Amino acid sequence: MTRAAAPAVARVAVPVPLPRLFDYLAPAGQSLPPAGSRVLVPFGRRRVVGLVMDQGHADPAAGHTLKPIERVLDPGLIAAGQLELIDWCARYYAFAPGEAVNLLLPGALRRVRAFRAPAPAGVALTEAGRDAELSRAPRQAELRERLLEGPLERDKLLADTGAGSDVLRRMERQGLVRGVELEQLPAARPGPELNAEQRAAVAAVLRRRRRFAPMLLAGVTGSGKTEVYLAAARRILDMNRQVLILAPEIGLTPQLVRRIEARLGEAAWLYHSDLSEGERLATWQAARAGRARVVVATRSGVFLPLPDPGLIIVDEEHDSSFKQAEGARYHGRDVAVLRARLAGVPILLGSATPSLESLHNVERDRYELLELPRRAGAARQPRWRILDQRGSPAGLDAGLIEAMQRHLDEGGQVLLYRNRRGYAPVLMCSECGWQADCQRCDAHLTFHRAGKNLQCHHCGSQRPQPPRCPECASPGLIALGAGTERLEEAVRERFPDVPVHRVDRDAMGGKHDFERLLEQVRGGEPCILVGTQMLAKGHHLPGVTLAAVLDVDQALFSADFRAPERLGQTVAQVAGRAGRGDRAGEFLLLTRHPEHPLLEALGRGDYRSYAWALLEERVQAQLPPASALALLRAEAHEAAAARDFLRAASGRLAGRGIDVIGPLPAIMSRRGGYWRFQLWLQAESRAALVNRISACLPALHDMDSARRARWHFDVDPLEL
Ligand code: ADP
Numbered sequence: 253m254t255r256a257a258a259p260a261v262a263r264v265a266v267p268v269p270l271p272r273l274f275d276y277l278a279p280a281g282q283s284l285p286p287a288g289s290r291v292l293v294p295f296g297r298r299r300v301v302g303l304v305m306d307q308g309h310a311d312p313a314a315g316h317t318l319k320p321i322e323r324v325l326d327p328g329l330i331a332a333g334q335l336e337l338i339d340w341c342a343r344y345y346a347f348a349p350g351e352a353v354n355l356l357l358p359g360a361l362r363r364v365r366a367f368r369a370p371a372p373a374g375v376a377l378t379e380a381g382r383d384a385e386l387s388r389a390p391r392q393a394e395l396r397e398r399l400l401e402g403p404l405e406r407d408k409l410l411a412d413t414g415a416g417s418d419v420l421r422r423m424e425r426q427g428l429v430r431g432v433e434l435e436q437l438p439a440a441r442p443g444p445e446l447n448a449e450q451r452a453a454v455a456a457v458l459r460r461r462r463r464f465a466p467m468l469l470a471g472v473t474g475s476g477k478t479e480v481y482l483a484a485a486r487r488i489l490d491m492n493r494q495v496l497i498l499a500p501e502i503g504l505t506p507q508l509v510r511r512i513e514a515r516l517g518e519a520a521w522l523y524h525s526d527l528s529e530g531e532r533l534a535t536w537q538a539a540r541a542g543r544a545r546v547v548v549a550t551r552s553g554v555f556l557p558l559p560d561p562g563l564i565i566v567d568e569e570h571d572s573s574f575k576q577a578e579g580a581r582y583h584g585r586d587v588a589v590l591r592a593r594l595a596g597v598p599i600l601l602g603s604a605t606p607s608l609e610s611l612h613n614v615e616r617d618r619y620e621l622l623e624l625p626r627r628a629g630a631a632r633q634p635r636w637r638i639l640d641q642r643g644s645p646a647g648l649d650a651g652l653i654e655a656m657q658r659h660l661d662e663g664g665q666v667l668l669y670r671n672r673r674g675y676a677p678v679l680m681c682s683e684c685g686w687q688a689d690c691q692r693c694d695a696h697l698t699f700h701r702a703g704k705n706l707q708c709h710h711c712g713s714q715r716p717q718p719p720r721c722p723e724c725a726s727p728g729l730i731a732l733g734a735g736t737e738r739l740e741e742a743v744r745e746r747f748p749d750v751p752v753h754r755v756d757r758d759a760m761g762g763k764h765d766f767e768r769l770l771e772q773v774r775g776g777e778p779c780i781l782v783g784t785q786m787l788a789k790g791h792h793l794p795g796v797t798l799a800a801v802l803d804v805d806q807a808l809f810s811a812d813f814r815a816p817e818r819l820g821q822t823v824a825q826v827a828g829r830a831g832r833g834d835r836a837g838e839f840l841l842l843t844r845h846p847e848h849p850l851l852e853a854l855g856r857g858d859y860r861s862y863a864w865a866l867l868e869e870r871v872q873a874q875l876p877p878a879s880a881l882a883l884l885r886a887e888a889h890e891a892a893a894a895r896d897f898l899r900a901a902s903g904r905l906a907g908r909g910i911d912v913i914g915p916l917p918a919i920m921s922r923r924g925g926y927w928r929f930q931l932w933l934q935a936e937s938r939a940a941l942v943n944r945i946s947a948c949l950p951a952l953h954d955m956d957s958a959r960r961a962r963w964h965f966d967v968d969p970l971e972l
Pocket residue numbers: 444445446447450471472473474475476477478479480628629630792
């Protein structure tokens with residue numbers, strides 16, 4: 253008996269966390285849709301949107317009955333190059349192939365029910381509308397009147413005429429008006445004349461414009477990196493090719509976008525998580541059609557369809573927000589480099605504080621180094637000072653107060669950085685020593701005075717502020733240490749006549765609050781800014797002449813091998829906020845450990861030599877980027893369940909060229925009620941590590957203990 257030929261099937265990525273694709277037959281009476289097609293398929297009792305990754309033949313041993321694809325929604329929607337990119341990422345980062353759906357399609361195209369795109373922002377009069385007899389519809393006549401001069405923004409039109417949107421919808425239904433996209437082409441404004449180093453960097457990019465060439469643009473803060481990006485981008489646009497600019501979450505401020513548009517004379521299409529689904533869809537479609545020639549995006553934009561990319565730029569390439577912490581744990585910068593390689597285009601990674609990964613690639617001649625050693629224009633690097641806080645009482649340091657007063661008197665603005673929101677990181681009983689801890693995490697609760705509550709910054713749980721100690725009933729509860737809220741209070745007391753602005757997630761309701769504040773601060777009046785990370789990055793505040801980092805000491809003694817790198821980056825970035833205008837800047841670092849070798853190195857004010865020294869240490873210790881590291885993390889309500897799974901997994905993962913260490917508790921060993929453990933997988937060769945993980949993955953899923961814990965791989969992890 254001959255075996256019947258196995259039926260032809262489409263291999264479909266389905267958005268579920270299982271380590272495989274699923275086979276489907278062609279829809280009834282149709283041929284198999286090609287790879288890249290968006291399809292609707294039955295899955296269990298649901299219907300889901302999937303992507304055809306490949307065609308093949310069903311495994312005759314599979315045993316289950318094959319179902320047909322219900323409907324082909326968009327044949328060949330995703331280009332082969334994009335499928336190749338995702339394939340590589342799924343293998344390298346060991347994520348479920350179904351994540352392809354989430355990464356390659358915007359939310360609107362992942363919905364089973366067709367997404368109704370919102371009406372375009374503009375309205376225009378049709379021929380019929382121009383001639384219509386509207387004497388019995390005065391409101392419609394009024395709208396027409398306004399539209400006779402040309403298309404208008406929908407909201408503006410309604411606001412101007414006071415008409416309700418139902419009137420407009422009625423006219424639309426009757427064909428009197430129609431939606432149009434209002435192209436607002438910004439007028440191009442020339443930038444400053446580039447200096448010699450900037451010109452050399454632009455020339456380097458253009459020389460390599462037709463091939464893969466990764467370049468690290470290392471320039472001190474304010475050295476004019478953005479002007480280099482824009483000058484290079486302008487030339488690539490002139491060749492009629494697309495430019496993709498990736499920036500950290502926090503970097504996509506309207507200010508940067510306006511500057512890009514003004515310099516390029518081109519609309520910048522945005523892609524980030526604060527946009528509505530409709531806006532994201534619009535950018536996605538414009539990018540795919542080649543209409544969007546400049547796309548400015550956060551990490552997820554690295555997967556946007558671009559038919560003709562000519563240059564990829566990654567701004568602030570060291571920023572950890574490029575790494576996705578959930579689901580598909582990819583690093584946007586590293587995927588961007590791969591994408592540039594697949595597309596054969598140059599990629600420019602820019603930072604004032606490059607990651608050790610990128611410096612390592614420079615050292616091994618994989619990346620070309622382009623340097624901007626000086627601040628552009630008239631601005632100079634700020635003067636550095638370390639303030640020894642040993643012996644000085646809690647609260648504002650006397651040396652700091654003196655410096656603040658001096659800068660304010662001279663009309664400058666002051667920026668104080670403290671990476672801790674809330675009033676105090678610890679609430680303690682002065683009688684019995686009780687401390688307010690989170691019941692679900694291995695962490696203290698932060699006292700928030702404004703909200704009169706205790707909050708866990710790790711799992712989000714909250715409790716009202718207790719009136720007395722829950723252990724001994726003493727009313728003597730004291731707040732230890734200072735977060736931004738307390739710092740703000742202390743600063744207001746000491747400088748009652750100066751405006752004080754706190755910048756953190758609690759104080760800033762939304763992006764708009766923050767933008768408005770930044771605008772106000774750029775007005776230049778003396779003021780004091782107190783803030784977290786939100787304040788440290790990227791913002792150009794020319795009036796700030798004094799910047800200070802308060803309390804870095806925790807980072808000096810962290811168990812995380814990346815802590816010194818992050819410390820150096822934060823310190824250099826905060827220092828970089830001072831003296832960006834025409835007045836000289838000063839930078840202060842407050843510590844109780846001024847003799848610490850890391851601070852001595854940092855105190856010289858030279859991030860680069862500090863970073864090279866750290867890299868040397870990593871090489872000595874065989875830590876990344878000198879070796880490849882992946883974590884297998886597991887968490888469970890019972891510590892034993894997580895540990896047992898990792899022990900069993902460890903046996904399978906160990907092999908030639910791979911060191912498996914653990915199970916070890918995570919640095920935060922308990923979070924959100926889960927006990928957290930991990931295996932360290934280390935190898936000299938990245939390929940060996942990745943191959944080993946992907947070879948073991950199916951077997952791990954099949955282990956009994958795998959079902960008793962939540963687990964995932966994190967390749968090139970940033971958090972331990
Ligand atoms: P970075 O991106 O390195 O922080 P920017 O490109 O934002 O630096 O430049 C910092 C400031 O210096 C901006 O106000 C910019 O307009 C200005 N600038 C940049 N290049 C020059 C130049 N060649 N001449 C004069 N000013 C410049």
